Amino acid sequence: MFLKFILLSLGLMLPGMAAAAELNAANTAWVLTSTALVLFMTLPGLSLFYGGLVRSKNVLSVLMQCFAITCVVSLLWLAGVYSVIFADGGAWQPFLGGLSKVFLAGVDTASLTGDIPETVYFMFQMTFAIITPALIVGAFAERMKFSAMLWFSTLWLLIVYVPICHWIWGGGWLAQLGAMDFAGGIVIHVNAGVAALVSALVLGNRKGFPNTAMPPHNMTMVVTGAGMLWVGWYGFNAGSALTADGKAGMTMLVTHIGAASGALTWMFIEWQRFGKPSVLGIVTGMVAGLGTITPASGFVGPLGGLVIGVVAGVVCFYATQYVKRSLKIDDSLDVFPVHGIGGITGSLLTGVFAASQLGGMGLKEGVSILDQVGVQALAVVVTIVWSALFSYLILKGLDGWMGLRVSPDEEVQGLDQVLHEETGYLDL
Template structure:
């Protein structure tokens, strides 16, 4: 995904900090079987993150009466986004936008127009690149599922996810990875700290605020109904994240290898930090806590995976484990915002944190790849801050407008009786558990 702004022949020192070139003509137009095989594998791993990884992770965190509704949301979003990505999303993100190139792509690649099995994107078929990017597009609105479980109408979920993909995700994807204006500034976002985690995290906060709190929040918060399911889903996310980050090198190469390495180290570090803080504070570490920490580490390393080394990964993991846990408490108990499954604190906070830290940890003194010629740490930090800020503002404003429009047609929230009964049986006519 960090394939922007660097043209063929410009693979000089520091390029790893910025990622790989965009477009079929950006690299040698020669098919590589090794690169293709790896990106096919990475694509399957990224879809594995959503189905079943994220679905199980989120489902275990809610009450038993809502477990199926959460899984249903993830499956429905995967299906809707797949068709929307084919129809227009991919083209808006990665097509040449002509005079509007800085802001949005055109529709020249809608329905993969003009793209055949022999059309290349660098060293891989463009159909493979399309599929890889589609799985990334799928998981981004699926992350937002964690903001609204147990009280949202299914129709609102489907409508929001469809419009949000085209109005929020596709433009930001174009800005950073499709040769847009943030790419031109030299924004570093190897695998989605800005494009994926900032957009989803901020939008989750808006959705939670507009939807309102669950009954009894925050005084009657109940523990996850199935911590084992939570941990199973989280471990699937850990494995799938190797495709997410290492696949963003778009090739079977050293950049992919280093991205996989630092992804693993950051996750392991953040998991131990989160569990350690719980141990000191409460006298015992929890399973849900340690796996939430590893997700925070994964989210935080994502923008920096192509830029930092093992030392940088450890530092990101340490900071992410502590920061995301603190932010989770602030959102829930100080601000009393019912972002139910901590999407903003873990994904939004982690993605923003990593997107800013990369400006420092990319330096060779920390084992990083180094900045491009003529770029200073302060200058890069300013670019990162601008990219995060603009993305957050656009995500918040557009998400509010989308939700405001949807609730004119259909209420966002179920009634109180339905919320008490649970969404599994009332919205989908099924129960997760038949206990006799």
């Protein structure tokens, strides 16, 4: 009896040891909420944001693509994508995970990842996998066949997203080198941004670009979608802490500061250059700020969030102008200059502002700012090369097999009618 009392007392004095393998209800509730927020980013956030940016004859095609990608990725995630990213890969662990959790084999309601149910972790990570190929839709909007889009999204997830995600988040070789990507600056934004640029180059410009004006058809829809993205991004970044604590709180704070400073920076640059601030400019700057703060969000403090947001507004604004006006590349909805360039910038700055002397959470012992920036640069370069190479090969293979683009006449008519026999508005 006395021994039992001693053991119980030790358990009460050492709660971390006693509860190491127990479910944490607060963390579980927060990650459940975050999962819903991240899915909310794609459906309806990104769908409305992209849908409003295209011309009215193509609005349904964009909504359909985001919806279909959500369904396809969800089933692929269950069938084995989750397993080959996050299950133990044994000898192959530096490069790829294993097959032990195909169709969630062996996972039940009692299975935990850390101190949250594995089913919740499965769902949370699935929402990240959904939004990544959905981002690429913005690059080839208004001209890609629906069937080609489905095949591209499927193959891209399997060949491009899976290994990069495992290398950084699944315990792969880049994680072992110390690459820092808290919520997807490299895995999602650099990865999707580079694929978007390659897609725009392979498909070619839309008919009439750049001489014909192609303004957004519904700015109210754009701002509504942008607002949903901003709110949903709290789950994206702060949810990646997987805890309901001060770290999640700081992550949410710097995410918000990055969004606000990116939005205002873009707005003021545009105001100074063109004489008037635009609604499109301020919401695009917000998205740039969010994408750029994402890799750093769990590692930096408020100062880092502010500086990274301002830098995002400047760099992404001029990148957008350069890609569209100088290079004349028709990345329809500016995926590469906003998400790709933003992700690269934020990933490199993570190695700087994570340092404790700049208000960050601190680098690993013995690692200097220069060392960490070098690791960040390596991870960025590897992602760029892998994504660019295999995105190109997938697109060229599909083009030779089934063709990527609708015909010029079909493009003029609009994808809503041509591919879906529907219209977004009754008066069309």
